[in-house]
Amino acid sequence: xxxxxxxxxxxxxxxxxxxxxxxxxxxxxxxxxxxxxxxxxxxxxxxxxxxxxxxxxxxxxxxxxxxxxxxxxxxxxxxxxxxxxxxxxxxxxxxxxxxxxxxxxxxxxxxxxxxxxxxxxxxxxxxxxxxxxxxx
Numbered sequence: 001x002x003x004x005x006x007x008x009x010x011x012x013x014x015x016x017x018x019x020x021x022x023x024x025x026x027x028x029x030x031x032x033x034x035x036x037x038x039x040x041x042x043x044x045x046x047x048x049x050x051x052x053x054x055x056x057x058x059x060x061x062x063x064x065x066x067x068x069x070x071x072x073x074x075x076x077x078x079x080x081x082x083x084x085x086x087x088x089x090x091x092x093x094x095x096x097x098x099x100x101x102x103x104x105x106x107x108x109x110x111x112x113x114x115x116x117x118x119x120x121x122x123x124x125x126x127x128x129x130x131x132x133x134x135x136x
Contacts, residue, residue, distance in 0.1 A: 027106040028113040031099065032060035038095040046087035053095055055079050063110065066117025073110045077103055 021030060039053035059076055062068040080096035080103075087093075103110055 026113075026118055027102055027109045028060065028063055029118060031102045032057065032064055034098060035060055035095070038091075042091060042095075046089075046092065048083045048086040049092035049095065052079050052083040052092060056095070056099060063113040064118050068114040068117070070111060070114045072114055073103060073107065076110070 019030075021027075035053065035056045039057050042049050042053045044050040056076060056079055059068070059072050059079070063072055076099060080099045083092040083096040085093065
């Protein structure tokens with residue numbers, strides 16, 4: 001398994017890391033968790049990255065809590081596209097590419113979240129669980 005394998009599948013390996021999830025994982029929630037990581041790790045020097053990572057998290061928060069709209073799915077794509085190629089380093093591109101890939105591969109889940117929020121039975125990791133339950 002390598003870069004060419006992923007390319008043939010219509011995706012990319014990026015930093016040569018793969019995250020394996022089973023089919024019980026809600027991809028909108030997984031994406032929100034990943035984007036929270038990128039927002040935290042951004043150095044904040046470049047405006048597209050500093051603002052874009054925050055906007056992605058805000059839009060995903062809205063989707064996950066039932067405050068989203070169907071057009072927010074396209075907004076995620078728009079924000080991501082505006083982040084790419086507009087910063088000093090490749091961090092914004094590295095943030096935008098997984099976001100774009102998630103929307104491309106799991107658009108139906110994003111649209112469902114935009115209309116209904118997340119289902120009640122969505123699994124959360126501990127950091128997200130504490131945030132949802134009033135911690136962090």
